Amino acid sequence: MAISIGIVGAGTMGAGIAHIAALNKFTVSLYDINDEVIRRSVEKINFEMKRSVDKNKISDDDMKQALTRIKKRTNINDLDTCDIIFEAVLEDIKVKKDLFKKLDQIAHHTAILATNTSTLSVTSIAAATKKPERVVGMHFFNPVHEIQLVEIVKGERTSDETMKSAAAIAEQLGKKAVQTKDTPGYIVNRVSHPFYNEALKILGENATTLEEIDRIVKKSGGFKMGPFELMDLTGNDVSLSVAESIYEQMYHDPRFQPSRIQKQMVEAGMFGKKNKLGFYNYEEK
């Protein structure tokens, strides 16, 4: 029988997970506290899939079939028969813990509860439930339908069986699963944090320009994008909140101190590509 997936939070990441799940023949129950978000999310999935049809990545029939597999849910209790429920609500430990407490009561007793948190403690989220062994981190990256990697995060009490099932589901979603322990920022955000922060420090010291840093990192380092281009792509707001969360969880270790430059960018509303103004000006391009 086909695995049924529930998704709570139909924003950027929830929509992305619904997209790949439906294309990979899972049935999807998509829920958000805001009904309008669910409607917009399905519209966005439709738009992205059409682009894939135009690029001959999927057929028109694949798209039509996939869209029929996505069920818009306006009542969270309708996720009670799902085999796995992905949580993709805002990055706030209290909101996530309250939600997991609720999901623990609603979900089938064998269901896996997976959080897509970027940095928060999976162990702490799992502690809000009576079955922490069934709670796991499944950290997808944006845009979900394009990025291969998923970090499978083992909370303190996550069972080996849950880890195995989560990795298998990630592979069935067409992803490359990498397992990691529950440490602030896991692997990718932990490694990218100093990549961004050191670039920001060099900029703060007026050692050179940001364009030059990006150019050298790409040309001599072989990176596809420079740190400033990447921060603009991720969103300076998202990147700063990741930095702040890691700093908090590392007991304010000065090595992880977030950058004032980035903080000011966010205060000035310079989020990056998404609003056309960040370290670079995308209006002119």
Ligand SMILES: NC(=O)c1ccc[n+]([C@@H]2O[C@H](COP(=O)([O-])OP(=O)(O)OC[C@H]3O[C@@H](n4cnc5c(N)ncnc54)[C@H](O)[C@@H]3O)[C@@H](O)[C@H]2O)c1
């Ligand atoms: N955006 C990224 O690049 C990215 C990448 C990896 C992981 N993440 C993580 O994924 C999660 C979601 O991020 P996003 O960018 O999709 O956020 P988003 O703001 O686009 O979407 C969050 C959605 O959650 C809904 N929501 C809030 N509280 C809810 C609740 N109690 N019940 C149901 N729905 C609720 C909101 O209405 C909103 O539609 C966060 O934990 C974030 O850290 C984000």
